[in-house]
Amino acid sequence: MQELQIRKNIQTLLANMPADWLELTTHRLDIYTESQAKTEFLEALDGLIRNKELSKNSLNNLPTAYDYIRLGHxxxxxxxYGIATAHNLNYNNVVSFDSQIMPILAILRANLLQNKKTEIMYSKKLPESFHEELLQSVYGYNFTLLESNNTEHPKPNKSALNTSTVYINFPTDISALKNNVNADFVVNIYPHMGSILIINGSENDSYISEIQHVRRRETVAMTxxxxxxxxxxxxxxTPFKSEKNTSEDQVHFNANKSQVLDLIKEITNSNMTPLVATSGLSMQYAIMMGLVHYAQEHHxxxxxxxxxPPNCYxxxxxxxxxxxKxxxxxxxxxxxxxxxxxxVQSLNSILNTLALENAIPFIIAEIPTNPRVEVPNLNDLRTTLSTVRKxxxxxxxxxxxxxxxxxFCPNVHFLGPQNILSYVPALSYASGSKFPSGGKCTAGYCTGNSLTTNLLAFINKHLLLCDNEATAQQYAILxxxxxxxxxxxxxxxxNTRDFVNFIEFHLPAAKINFVSPELAQQGFTPSVFSLDLPTKGQTPEEKEAFKRDLNLKLINLMIAEIPNESxxxxxxxxxxxxxxxIPATSTQGTTKEGDKDYIVRASLSGNMDLEQHKKVFLKFISTYIS
Known part of the structure; x- marks a missing residue:
């Protein structure tokens, strides 16, 4: 297929693309095969292109590419696909990022685990956030920098066989490749837009899954x-022009960011200046690396x-x-x-043991827990955290x-003066694709109590190092x-409490995990509950198989009967x-098998036909259980 024809096909596709491609943060699992993420979508798309069927309807019926847009979309x-096809590459060898530096860090991470060196070549400049000393001392990456004046044909030093070469480029061509064929990896950076990584040579195909996993966990795809x-x-x-934001753009950005930071302070009851990242996991990565850096300097x-928790998200x-690792x-x-x-009991035992080991304890936990929606005794938690150990x-x-x-409950006050976690160093973070944005963007945020000023400074340093701060559009949506x-x-x-009460009345044999009315009075008002359906069978294996099949019957019936809402x-x-x-097959996808929960998890909104959902649930009971 000629490059000109590829460009024409993409023009047609863009004219007919579904609105959801631009607006949704989460996509349908019923037409998604995780093991074939991207591949299944592009194979079907390639068929449409060859058959000249790029209508809105045909594009809308394509398999889901990724379930979350932070992974890809x-x-x-x-x-x-377009860049790869234009250069006769496999489309898995091209990966786009929102961050300018994370594709480089993905390669460095892969080589660290292989005990392999990395030679990073660049012409004139590196990404603004590139911090050589911290990448070596905190992240442990082994690399050398080589400035190349020969932008047409940079010559990597391949004298060491156990070395990968990376070329950093700031091109004007979105599909730039021809000048950089000597490097194993080419990182094309487009300021204010992101970066595109091109993986050269079949000998480097083994890096693809590792690089995709970094995009999945530590950063996000190009928005x-x-x-x-x-x-x-x-x-x-059309050539890419690296234009700085206009003064008007900057005014809007500053206004939106200031408003978001003030709103987070109000919502969390914390006076600390919050940090906002491209996703909840981008935020968590900055938290973890910032705390590692803090520990190295202070302890x-x-x-x-x-x-x-081994069974958390x-x-x-x-x-x-x-x-x-x-x-x-x-x-x-x-x-x-x-x-x-x-x-609390588990945590107290662990902290006692770690104190004897003279270790630095950083605790990551969800309240309420996921997917069992449980809340610990918060007074006991505070006591356990504040206990002085030897x-x-x-x-x-x-x-x-x-x-x-x-x-789950970003509205609960934990961090402010006199709040339950105000007496011990405590940070709080939330995924922005949930309640903060209502599913309109992925940006996540972090803040802390008055004891975490120093910690937040370290976290911010690593948020910026990874170029994972929220984008202007994400600030605007928040x-x-x-x-x-x-x-x-x-x-x-x-709505959730009403639906839970309804299920408890009509299907008392089911086990429902949801907050008690007493916890709701304390402010814990999640809209998520998990449902352990009644099962039957002679052996534990038969009972588990029956329940797993029943889970899907419920979900499929809800989608079939209420397609506009479920x-x-x-x-x-x-x-x-x-x-x-079903958490075991989605949110717990990488959790150890023994810690997975093969139950149904439902999340409700304030805008839904609750009575229709009740009717369909009764139909489920009469059809499959009664």
């Missing part, structure tokens, strides 16, 4: 808005322990273990929090830092959506409708 896949700009430039063969030589779990001084300690285990030699142990994933967040949370809770999706905090998922 239809437009990022199309951009990568749909910026990807659309890139596609328009590519399709029209040199001491082991660093991140205490994490899969991204949190996976990323924590990914950080520990790269750093010998960092270790993950499992915190058992659900079911028969009490978070090391084996009798010295005072390092006090723990509590890092609260508050995504400025629009945050003012109504607490009202939406309350309205969604009212959706097989992993998110929550949406502006309308109901999302259904």
């Amino acid at each position: 239809p437009l990022s896949c199309v951009l990568e 749909p808005k910026n990807t659309l700009k890139a596609l328009q430039l590519f399709a029209s063969n 040199p030589g001491k082991p660093i322990k991140f205490i994490v 899969g991204g949190t779990n996976d990323q924590a273990r990914r950080v520990a 790269c750093l010998p001084q960092v270790e993950i300690v499992d915190l058992l929090v659900d079911g028969e285990y009490d978070m 090391t084996a030699d009798g010295n005072q142990a390092v006090e723990p830092v509590f890092i609260l994933d508050q995504t 400025a629009q959506q945050l003012p109504s967040m607490n009202k939406r949370i309350q309205e969604a809770y009212v 959706k097989f999706c992993v998110s929550y905090g949406q502006l309308k409708g109901v999302y259904w998922t």
Whole structure:
């Protein structure tokens, strides 16, 4: 296929693309195969292109490319497909990022785990956030920098066989490749838009999954808005111009950012200046690396322990273990929090042990827990966190830092003066694709109590180093959506409590995990509950198989009967409708099998036909259970 024809096809596609490609943050799981993310979508798209069927309807019926846009989305896949096809590459060898530096860090991480050196070549300049000393001392990356004056044909030094070469380029061509064929990896940077990584040579194909996993966990794909700009430039063969923001753009950005920071302060009851990242996991990565850096400077030589529930949200779990895998001084300690285990008792035992080891304890936990929606005794939690412990030699142990994933209930006050976590170093963060934006963008935020000023400074340093601060568009969306967040949370809770009461009455054999009315009185008003359906069978295996099949029957019936509101999706905090998922196959995708929950999780909004959902649930009972 000629490059000219590719550009024409993309012009047609952009004219007919579904609006959801630009606006949705989460996509349908019922037409999504995670193991074939991107591939299944592009194979089907390639068929449409060859058959000249790029209508709105045909594009709308394509398989889901990725379930979350932070991992990738239809437009990022199309951009990568167009660039790859234009250069006779496999489309898996082109990966776009919102961050200018994270593709470089993805390669450095892969080479760190392979004990391989990296030679980074650049012409005239590096990305603004590139910090050579911190990348070596905190992240542990092994690389050398080589400035090349020969921009046409940079010659990598391949004398060392155990070395990868990366070429950093600031081109005017969206599909730039021809000048950089000597490097293993080419990072094309487009200021204010993101970056595009091109992986050269079949010998480097083994890096693809590792690089994609960095985009999945530690950063985000190029945003749909910026990807659309890139596609328009590519399709029209128009040069990219690196223009600085106009004074008017800067005024709007500053106003939106200031408003968002003030709103987060008000919502969290914290006076600290918040930080806002491109996603919740981008935020968590800055938190983890910032705390590692803080520990290295303030407690040199001491082991660093991140205490994490093994069955919490899969991204949190996976990323924590990914950080520990790269750093010998960092270790993950499992915190058992659900079911028969009490978070406070588990935490107290762990902190006593780590004190004797003279370790630095950083705790990452969700309140309420996911997916069991449990809240620990908060007074006992405060006591456990504030207890002064001794090391084996009798010295005072390092006090723990509590890092609260508050995504389920971002409206609850933990950090302000006299609040439950105001007496110990505590941070709070939330995923912005949930309640903060109502599902309109992925940006996440972090703040802390008055004891975390120094910690937040370290976290901010690593947020900027990774070029993961929220984009101008994300700040604008949050400025629009945050003012109504607490009202939406309350309205969604009212519907959820009503639906839970309905299920409990009509299907008492089911086990429902949801907050008690007493906890709701304390302000814990999530709109998510988990449902353990009744099962049957002679053996545990038969019972488990029956329940898993029943889970899907419920979800499929809801989607079939109420297609405009019910959706097989992993998110929550949406502006309308109901999302259904099975945590073990979605949010716990990378969690150890024994810690997964094969139950139904439902998330409701304040804008939905509750009575219709009740009717369909009764139909489910009469059809499959009665």
